Each structure stands twice: as structure tokens, then as C-alpha cells.
Amino acid sequence: MGVHQIRLTINGKTFVEEAEPRMLLSDFIRENCGLTGTHVGCEHGVCGACTVIVNGSAVRSCLMFAVQADGEEIQTVEGLSQNGELTPLQQNFKECHGLQCGFCTPGILMSTSDYLAKNPEPSKKEIKEMLSGHLCRCTGYDGILKAIQKTVEDNKETILIEGS
Incomplete structure (x- = not known):
């Protein structure tokens, strides 16, 4: 199985981290990238707490593997406000x-x-x-x-x- 190197741009910042193929995007964002605003609730795509924007579309990050997001542009809730100003x-x-x-x-x-x-x-x-x-x-x-x-x-x- 092994680990894979994943390269993502999250909120304009590039992250290069290793992950196992079965690691969920939600866990990767929280654990590997330290962005804990993305919450994990049901882990079945039902509650919506883990929703992030991937390449301009809202997705449930608990239903996507981190390896599937390799090379993608992601926005999390931390990326909404700019310069400390709420949207x-x-x-x-x-x-x-x-x-x-x-x-x-x-x-x-x-x-x-x-x-x-x-x-x-x-x-x-x-x-x-x-x-x-x-x-x-x-x-x-x-x-x-x-x-x-x-x-x-x-x-x-x-x-x-x-x-x-």
C-alpha cells in the first residue's frame, strides 16, 4: 500500500504532505495541514460539517480520499475571511x-x-x-x-x- 506524497493548495497556500491511500481528505486537512475549521461529524456525507470547496465546487471532504485531491485547489472555512475581515x-x-x-x-x-x-x-x-x-x-x-x-x-x- 505505502504512502503517497500529496500536493494541495489550500486557501492559497501549498501543502506537500504524505498520506496513506485510504486517508480521507477531511482528516488530511485537519491532521496533516493543521486546518481544524473543517469539522468531521458523520463521516458518511450526511451532516455536511466537512464541506470544503474543491476547484470551485462544494464537496463533502469525508467522502473524498486525500490522494484524489492531489494537485487540486481547495478552500476551507479558514480561507473565507481576508485580512481578519469577515465576509x-x-x-x-x-x-x-x-x-x-x-x-x-x-x-x-x-x-x-x-x-x-x-x-x-x-x-x-x-x-x-x-x-x-x-x-x-x-x-x-x-x-x-x-x-x-x-x-x-x-x-x-x-x-x-x-x-x-
Whole structure:
């Protein structure tokens, strides 16, 4: 079996680490790269806590082997904020009480960031459908939904102001 050298770019930084072929990407990110914002919950792709962006698409990192990600561009929750500034989505999660224990939050932020980049004006129903792939045991989803809706509305206002 042996170990393989894996080269990834995570949040703009290159990591070259060794991993066994059966090592999950979620474990590689946490253990080998020291980025513990990616949470591991169910390890079956059901809870969504381990969601990261791989080459521009949200994926469950517990369903992907590290060797499959060799050479890929990955973004984790640590890569969302820039220069210590929260993204509008992160700020709205804070303001709208979209988190409590915070375990599910990184995965939801990553999925939502990817989703809004591809669908900037989703309906409430579409947002709920996107969130159906994430398990949160604390908030009842109200704050999460409000935070995402506020982000969508803020983006519309920004577009209107910039387009005027």
C-alpha cells in the first residue's frame, strides 16, 4: 500500500504532505495541514460539517480520499475571511444568530458561499433545499436562513447601488 506524497493548495497556500491511500481528505486537512475549521461529524456525507470547496465546487471532504485531491485547489472555512475581515455571509451569521455551538457552521458557510456564487438570488425555498444537506442540532435553522436571506438582500442592494 505505502504512502503517497500529496500536493494541495489550500486557501492559497501549498501543502506537500504524505498520506496513506485510504486517508480521507477531511482528516488530511485537519491532521496533516493543521486546518481544524473543517469539522468531521458523520463521516458518511450526511451532516455536511466537512464541506470544503474543491476547484470551485462544494464537496463533502469525508467522502473524498486525500490522494484524489492531489494537485487540486481547495478552500476551507479558514480561507473565507481576508485580512481578519469577515465576509458578508459570516457577518450576517453573527448578526442573525445563525450559529450556536458552531459545529455545523463551517460546512454551511462553505456550501452557502459556493451556492450563492452560482445562484446569487435564490428564493427562500431554494435556500431551504440547499440547507437540507446540512444537520444543525442547535438553531432550528431560523437564524441560518435569516443570515443567508440577508446576505442575498445585501448583495441585491450592492448591485443596485453599483449599477446606478
